[in-house]
Amino acid sequence: MSSEPECHELEKVTIKFAGDSGDGMQLTGSMFSDESAVFGNDLATFPDYPAEIRAPAGTVAGVSGFQVQIGSVDVHTPGDTADALVAMNPAAFKANIRHIRKGATIVIDMDAWTEDELQKAEMEEDPLKTDLVSSYRIIQAPISAMTRETLKETTLDLKGKDRCKNMFALGIMFWLFNRPLQNTEKYLKKKFEKKPDIIDANVKVLRAGYTYAQTIELFSVNYKIRPAKIKKGVYRQISGNQAVALGIVAASQKADRDAFLGSYPITPASDILHELAKYKEFGVKVIQAEDEIGGICMAIGAAYAGDLAFTTTSGPGLSLKAEAIGLAVIAELPLVIVNVQRGGPSTGLPTKTEQSDLLQAMYGRHGECPLPVIAASTPGNCFEYTLKAAKIAVEYMTPVILLTDGYLGNGSEPWLIPDMDKYPPIESRVPKINKKPYMPYKRDQQTLAREWCVPGMPDLAHRIGGLEKDDRSGHVSYVPQNHEFMVRIRAEKVERVVELVPDQKLIGNKTGDLLVISWGGTFGSLLTAVTEMQAEGNKVSLAHINYLNPFPENLKKIINNFKQVVVCELNLGQLHCILQSQFHNTNFLKYNKIQGQPFMIGELKWHFASLLAGDDL
Amino acid sequence: MSSEPECHELEKVTIKFAGDSGDGMQLTGSMFSDESAVFGNDLATFPDYPAEIRAPAGTVAGVSGFQVQIGSVDVHTPGDTADALVAMNPAAFKANIRHIRKGATIVIDMDAWTEDELQKAEMEEDPLKTDLVSSYRIIQAPISAMTRETLKETTLDLKGKDRCKNMFALGIMFWLFNRPLQNTEKYLKKKFEKKPDIIDANVKVLRAGYTYAQTIELFSVNYKIRPAKIKKGVYRQISGNQAVALGIVAASQKADRDAFLGSYPITPASDILHELAKYKEFGVKVIQAEDEIGGICMAIGAAYAGDLAFTTTSGPGLSLKAEAIGLAVIAELPLVIVNVQRGGPSTGLPTKTEQSDLLQAMYGRHGECPLPVIAASTPGNCFEYTLKAAKIAVEYMTPVILLTDGYLGNGSEPWLIPDMDKYPPIESRVPKINKKPYMPYKRDQQTLAREWCVPGMPDLAHRIGGLEKDDRSGHVSYVPQNHEFMVRIRAEKVERVVELVPDQKLIGNKTGDLLVISWGGTFGSLLTAVTEMQAEGNKVSLAHINYLNPFPENLKKIINNFKQVVVCELNLGQLHCILQSQFHNTNFLKYNKIQGQPFMIGELKWHFASLLAGDDL
Amino acid sequence: MSTAEKITEEKKITRKDFMTDQAVRWCPGCGDYAVLVSVQNALAQLEKNKDDVVFVSGIGCSSRFPYYVDTYGFHTIHGRAVAVATGVKTANPKLDVWVISGDGDSLSIGGNHFIHAIRRNIGLKYLVFNNEIYGLTKGQYSPTTKQGAVTKSSPFGSLEQPFNPASLCIGAESSFYARVTDTNPKMMTEIFVAAAKHKGTAFIEILQNCVIFNNKTHEQITGKEFRDDNQLVLKHGEPMIFGQNKDKGIVLDKTELKVVRIGENGITEADVLKHDAHAESPNLAFMLSRFTLPQYPVPIGIIRQVDRPAYEEQLHAQIKHAKEKKKAVDLNQLLNSGDTWEVD
Amino acid sequence: MSTAEKITEEKKITRKDFMTDQAVRWCPGCGDYAVLVSVQNALAQLEKNKDDVVFVSGIGCSSRFPYYVDTYGFHTIHGRAVAVATGVKTANPKLDVWVISGDGDSLSIGGNHFIHAIRRNIGLKYLVFNNEIYGLTKGQYSPTTKQGAVTKSSPFGSLEQPFNPASLCIGAESSFYARVTDTNPKMMTEIFVAAAKHKGTAFIEILQNCVIFNNKTHEQITGKEFRDDNQLVLKHGEPMIFGQNKDKGIVLDKTELKVVRIGENGITEADVLKHDAHAESPNLAFMLSRFTLPQYPVPIGIIRQVDRPAYEEQLHAQIKHAKEKKKAVDLNQLLNSGDTWEVD
Ligand SMILES: Cc1ncc(C[n+]2csc(CCOP(=O)(O)OP(=O)(O)O)c2C)c(N)n1
Ligand SMILES: Cc1ncc(C[n+]2csc(CCOP(=O)(O)OP(=O)(O)O)c2C)c(N)n1
Ligand code: SF4
Ligand code: SF4
Numbered sequence A, B: 001m002s003s004e005p006e007c008h009e010l011e012k013v014t015i016k017f018a019g020d021s022g023d024g025m026q027l028t029g030s031m032f033s034d035e036s037a038v039f040g041n042d043l044a045t046f047p048d049y050p051a052e053i054r055a056p057a058g059t060v061a062g063v064s065g066f067q068v069q070i071g072s073v074d075v076h077t078p079g080d081t082a083d084a085l086v087a088m089n090p091a092a093f094k095a096n097i098r099h100i101r102k103g104a105t106i107v108i109d110m111d112a113w114t115e116d117e118l119q120k121a122e123m124e125e126d127p128l129k130t131d132l133v134s135s136y137r138i139i140q141a142p143i144s145a146m147t148r149e150t151l152k153e154t155t156l157d158l159k160g161k162d163r164c165k166n167m168f169a170l171g172i173m174f175w176l177f178n179r180p181l182q183n184t185e186k187y188l189k190k191k192f193e194k195k196p197d198i199i200d201a202n203v204k205v206l207r208a209g210y211t212y213a214q215t216i217e218l219f220s221v222n223y224k225i226r227p228a229k230i231k232k233g234v235y236r237q238i239s240g241n242q243a244v245a246l247g248i249v250a251a252s253q254k255a256d257r258d259a260f261l262g263s264y265p266i267t268p269a270s271d272i273l274h275e276l277a278k279y280k281e282f283g284v285k286v287i288q289a290e291d292e293i294g295g296i297c298m299a300i301g302a303a304y305a306g307d308l309a310f311t312t313t314s315g316p317g318l319s320l321k322a323e324a325i326g327l328a329v330i331a332e333l334p335l336v337i338v339n340v341q342r343g344g345p346s347t348g349l350p351t352k353t354e355q356s357d358l359l360q361a362m363y364g365r366h367g368e369c370p371l372p373v374i375a376a377s378t379p380g381n382c383f384e385y386t387l388k389a390a391k392i393a394v395e396y397m398t399p400v401i402l403l404t405d406g407y408l409g410n411g412s413e414p415w416l417i418p419d420m421d422k423y424p425p426i427e428s429r430v431p432k433i434n435k436k437p438y439m440p441y442k443r444d445q446q447t448l449a450r451e452w453c454v455p456g457m458p459d460l461a462h463r464i465g466g467l468e469k470d471d472r473s474g475h476v477s478y479v480p481q482n483h484e485f486m487v488r489i490r491a492e493k494v495e496r497v498v499e500l501v502p503d504q505k506l507i508g509n510k511t512g513d514l515l516v517i518s519w520g521g522t523f524g525s526l527l528t529a530v531t532e533m534q535a536e537g538n539k540v541s542l543a544h545i546n547y548l549n550p551f552p553e554n555l556k557k558i559i560n561n562f563k564q565v566v567v568c569e570l571n572l573g574q575l576h577c578i579l580q581s582q583f584h585n586t587n588f589l590k591y592n593k594i595q596g597q598p599f600m601i602g603e604l605k606w607h608f609a610s611l612l613a614g615d616d617l
Numbered sequence C, D: 001m002s003t004a005e006k007i008t009e010e011k012k013i014t015r016k017d018f019m020t021d022q023a024v025r026w027c028p029g030c031g032d033y034a035v036l037v038s039v040q041n042a043l044a045q046l047e048k049n050k051d052d053v054v055f056v057s058g059i060g061c062s063s064r065f066p067y068y069v070d071t072y073g074f075h076t077i078h079g080r081a082v083a084v085a086t087g088v089k090t091a092n093p094k095l096d097v098w099v100i101s102g103d104g105d106s107l108s109i110g111g112n113h114f115i116h117a118i119r120r121n122i123g124l125k126y127l128v129f130n131n132e133i134y135g136l137t138k139g140q141y142s143p144t145t146k147q148g149a150v151t152k153s154s155p156f157g158s159l160e161q162p163f164n165p166a167s168l169c170i171g172a173e174s175s176f177y178a179r180v181t182d183t184n185p186k187m188m189t190e191i192f193v194a195a196a197k198h199k200g201t202a203f204i205e206i207l208q209n210c211v212i213f214n215n216k217t218h219e220q221i222t223g224k225e226f227r228d229d230n231q232l233v234l235k236h237g238e239p240m241i242f243g244q245n246k247d248k249g250i251v252l253d254k255t256e257l258k259v260v261r262i263g264e265n266g267i268t269e270a271d272v273l274k275h276d277a278h279a280e281s282p283n284l285a286f287m288l289s290r291f292t293l294p295q296y297p298v299p300i301g302i303i304r305q306v307d308r309p310a311y312e313e314q315l316h317a318q319i320k321h322a323k324e325k326k327k328a329v330d331l332n333q334l335l336n337s338g339d340t341w342e343v344d
């Protein structure tokens, strides 16, 4: 055995696993993350799938990646650039090298570094033979060969053996970052419960990788990342899409109504449908409709019949649902529309993240057709905002749009499992037995919500529909003044939702040189960038908005206390447009990126610094 | 024969014809208008159909009306309140009395004034027996009886005879307003060419009505409205929907392309489809699609194949087309979407007018999906703006939304027939025979438009689609920077359309106390209200906007020169929202009405006066 | 208490119980009136509790129907009634859910939901008022308008081959298809009652007259002077005989059906095909669906009615099963499932 | 110049002429590859000028097809390919317009455009890749997925009765329906060639294998060991005989078709039904559409092909006629038509 290497302690480290779609990189990344989570690190992950269709093996289009940042301090993003990369083939190297920090450690599978593979990756030159090498610490490990060697005595066929090579790479990384192996071994045992030879092979290769790294003196240092000080409690990994699905079940229980989902598959929202289809034991009714219009219309029918109804989709689906959303608005039925945003317009960049459906969520329907819009900001809080959306929908009898995005939906983080008993109930106003005639559009004085009167209730039969209706009876009404009244009262009802909207939180001081405003899935990046700048002595604060319509009541006051206000979004300035229209005394600046990628901490900080310095941008 | 009555001269007069749906009031109103137009008056008309379903005869829901304002001066609206009403039954009286000026002349058919009819109209009291009578000059004419009497020698059956009674009423009005009869008689002869007995009967009854009014001393005065000083030329009556249809034919000729319409019927846009379906001799291809999505997709296909393509609809249809519009945006294909706005949300008030689809036209699609939006402002200029929309679409290779509304679409006005030879051509950029490979997304330096390369062109075969595409080749591209570039260039292309946008016209002085901003179908009301106030000495000007995206370049300058700016719209403030966001240094006021009805001149003036007086509104 | 007394005491449900106070707004003479009455009669006959009945409609003249029936009602948007109704029925299978729609509403814009509902066999009574025209929007051709018809949107004659709703329905795996005419209220009521008892999607095509925009389009079928010769009234198990003198019948000739005259060429009643609405194979129903004038009489009545599990039944069975299998699960348990770890 | 010389001079069109430089991005082993090759071969065989050919697709794995054919191509949005293609063909009937779509794209979200295109008989070659799954979105059930199938969106088994695309198509008035398997490139090419020559909508269902999410779903039909017994290869005018030993046949039994063994119970080849793809009546085609395993072999080949005017033909004829009737009309004349008056 070799001499002990140095062990450096790090606060944070970002690791990227990359390989061909068939190389199991998502699993490898998740296992690394899970092990780190159990160890007590804070972390954030981001899977980076190839574009939808399986590309030929070995091509850049076929590269699948998984990035994770772990830390002994709070971690809010998967990291701008990686400190370590595992590249299972040249294509993985090529696809990722731009996002690797200079000086980083790169582990490659030497055995995959062939002429043939270089060609598939369309690399004209072998990068190992260029200057590039000098900028990184490149570890050429014979991963494939060692894996086969390790398994030569097993009964697995060659393909089966090769399938274990990701474990070898994982073993190397475990050693490099000083992780324990127990959890992973336990996980493997559970996953392949019925295939002991597979468990055996994977564990063997994992340990072999670990030992290889320990033995061979390729690494002069390894790293230690202490557990983070995180809140006590029971945790699990959760993705935004899973969190929405669990939120739906939770909301149904809190409202004491069956949950209903009418949906049509679409990337990146489909996982909510998949997840929810599993929870039949909670009485969840899931219909995969023939299309998005069918999906929302079924949900509207279910809401009308008394279920807690949802429809989930992404951009193109939201466009298709526009007309039916209008029906829910005028019928005043509770309904939650979850839109997991992706790159647009049209089919756009379907596997990439973006925040470009906000204006559509606000205005994308004919007629005066207002509804509450809220947005989640971390994978975990997709759960809470789903519950909140349902609460607003039921208590105000209105459709609500909940915006998440591909980054939140697919990304995951450790989630402190909440105690459901501490959540408030969702209360529906159900009509009492009534003197005739029943007035279905009579409103609650405070919320302006009508009652939720559903078929089957005795002696309350009535008719509703998409034509303008009389103020109280709900009968069709062409009376001009009634129309104006109804249009205004529907708008006011949405404004009154503000009573369920908590005050806007401000991260930083109440006054200062620069207020950064952001919303939705960019929270982690903005939080990191702003807190780092605060630590560096800048008078910067962050208001990250979750309630987009109506805005929190104190927002205006916050805005007025800063010299400059900049709105940062992954679009061309949609929240900017709304804010500028509503708070027109302020001159809002904007910072936008529209590349299907999250913000980098670095670019944000650079931009904020320029603003603070008064640079002419 | 009686003594000659006094003849008063009037500048303007508003007349309303109202009766049961079966009474032929639309025809009667049109004939009165036509006769006045030929006589040389300026005029504006507005038909007021009952809600879509035929209601039982005699009920208020079944009342059909036609209002026309004629004048010896410029006339821009059909008038706030009528100076004369023809009410063929009690229901027509009941439905209209609120909109009749006190002191006006009301002609009723005495014979229809029965207990039975009063009951059908749900009138508890006979208004003729109330105080009401004293506020009007009510002429009780035995219209039905006199009609039958006039026709007693003809071969028509009773039903046929009764069908002529509208001519009796028309005759009365012709005498009252001193109109000639020739044109109407000519018209009847043409209309019933093949039925001489019908011509005969109608002409007889028309004359009988005229003579009746002349003979019986019911009217102590009649009125004269001199011809207006209007531009020389050949005129015809035109409705907004007809004008769009003719505009489509004209655009197709100017572009030297076949016109294509993919549409699905919907009130109040269907007439464009009906009208256009007649013009087969101009090579117009019209498909009534299975739904609105099919309609726009067919149009997109036709545009791709080189036709000048259109799709026409109203609110609910625009909602359904959202996704496909996105495809046209990213594919950069020329397409005109005509949206004839109606009362929303949802089915709303389908037969009433409104301006509440503006924000949807601007933002109602997922992703960053900008396109030019323009709006017509008179029935007649629907023609020009259709041509303009097509010109923008083709010359900038983009879908364009043209907004009209129910008021414009159904309303009509005398239209000075333009000389088509004086219109500029619509020029498409067609690729020249090319060195390979063809670059379908190469752009014109000035307009940023790509070429219109259509299947069938030799040696230019290429593939396009809804995924983000490479800057020049059009190949699918997931490159982050390319996406940002493409999103921004599509936005910039729309901004550059400003080169086709004429300067904003200002009616009134360049500076002043109040600038009124309006758009679309409210032009007539705003123009009338503002010019009247100017004549009364107020420093008010009007900027009525037709180009909504992009705005005319000089708009900002105009706005800055007024103490107050108020935006008047038939919605809750949609243009207001856009202006406030784009020109945030100005505090825009707003004045809104959302009753399915046009603005009244009176209410506008009252509001402007309050603003000028600094009243706290 | 005697039986007689009991009967007088029991509140008898009549058509009146299903009438609302809203003025019915169809044109005088519109076929929709007769359908309304027949539906109300069927509900009375079925002794339905009005609280448990829901009418869901799209947009069109016919779709105003829910306003006139004193039950729960939802007048939705164009083409989507059956999708909304699917949600209603799935949410609460105890409700009687009736869909009211037109040829435009269901066969044009709503075509997709229509074929999918039928395939899924969701428990709906689905009435399509086929007047072969768009009534509400004032007279454009619809997907069932006859080829060549001059309408507002086809001034030179419609070019389109119409759908045969029966064939389309059967092609979409229908478990119940019936056709009735608005001129025969008795049969309508009968068939609505049968539909109400059917499990799954009971689709009924109503040949309805639009006096205003397409008057007499079904005259050759419904007219007094034509109906006996031009209608083939089908009853399960009975021979397919028709004609004023009951002397015409249907026989099978290879893969085709043929009209024959009983008594001619040695053909007797025994040769005539018997109607089999319950046949598992849809072949006969499909053949009958092809019958159009003038070559064939038009089949009226229940053409197909077979047993097939309804969608909502199966879904609720799956849920029940899942609940039984995992009884103890509560929300906190669900959240805590999967890989968890504790930080302390 | 001799004939031989001429021939060498003429540029022979081959598959290569229809290949693009784009890397084909389907999973290794995906059935889509074979279809691509067969289509390219058909185009070559038809000696198509690539400038006049357009491929229009929706969204799905299969819908990436246009990128791989060197003709004009338009990759549109989910479910709408056939509507876009309708526009293309109507605008320019001279183009050869091919629609590429999947079972989700055409039978789920695109169902309405699908049935209407078929009814209209618009001149499209319409290929649906039926892998009985949503491939691109990673494995949800589709409207053709077998009942009970466990997929991503049906963890407890799908409850839905699938569509039978053949029955639906025929129910929607199809003039051309064929079924092929991705395992038989020769037949695919043959049938694509026949489709290309058909006037109106030529619909082809391709039984395609998705190796990743629904591997071997058609195995019972396409597998080497099954195909002879489980495929009924249909040719117009030829007897319906199948089986490894060509000893099974189809006979008519009242309104049903039956599988019999030739040589048993006195049955000879002469008793076996002959395929009639050109029959005006769709009855036989419908009966064949109902054939599913295990009771019946699965019909492969052209099941129906009849003459019916294509939509775009009729429309252009109407336009031509109108132009001939009103020759002199120009734009200024149009604007000046109707009632006009002069102000001077
Ligand atoms: C999305 C949308 N598109 C179009 C319309 C206009 N529209 C209302 S009803 C109708 C068709 C009515 O025909 P049908 O369904 O046959 O019913 P009928 O009036 O004949 O009973 C149309 C096109 C609409 N209301 N909404
Ligand atoms: C409007 C819209 N809804 C949903 C999607 C997501 N989506 C893309 S392809 C697809 C289904 C693909 O299945 P299929 O048509 O059978 O094609 P395959 O991938 O199996 O070839 C879905 C649901 C989308 N792109 N757009
Ligand atoms: S338009 Fe036709 S369908 Fe509509 S109510 Fe009148 S008669 Fe009936
Ligand atoms: S997912 Fe299935 S259908 Fe799609 S490319 Fe892969 S094998 Fe083919």
Ligand SMILES: [Mg+2]
Residues within 6 Å of the ligand: C060, C102, C103, C104, C129, C130, C131, C132, C133, C134, C135, C142
């Ligand atoms: Mg109809």
Ligand SMILES: [Mg+2]
Residues within 6 Å of the ligand: D060, D102, D103, D104, D129, D130, D131, D132, D133, D134, D135, D142
């Ligand atoms: Mg598929």
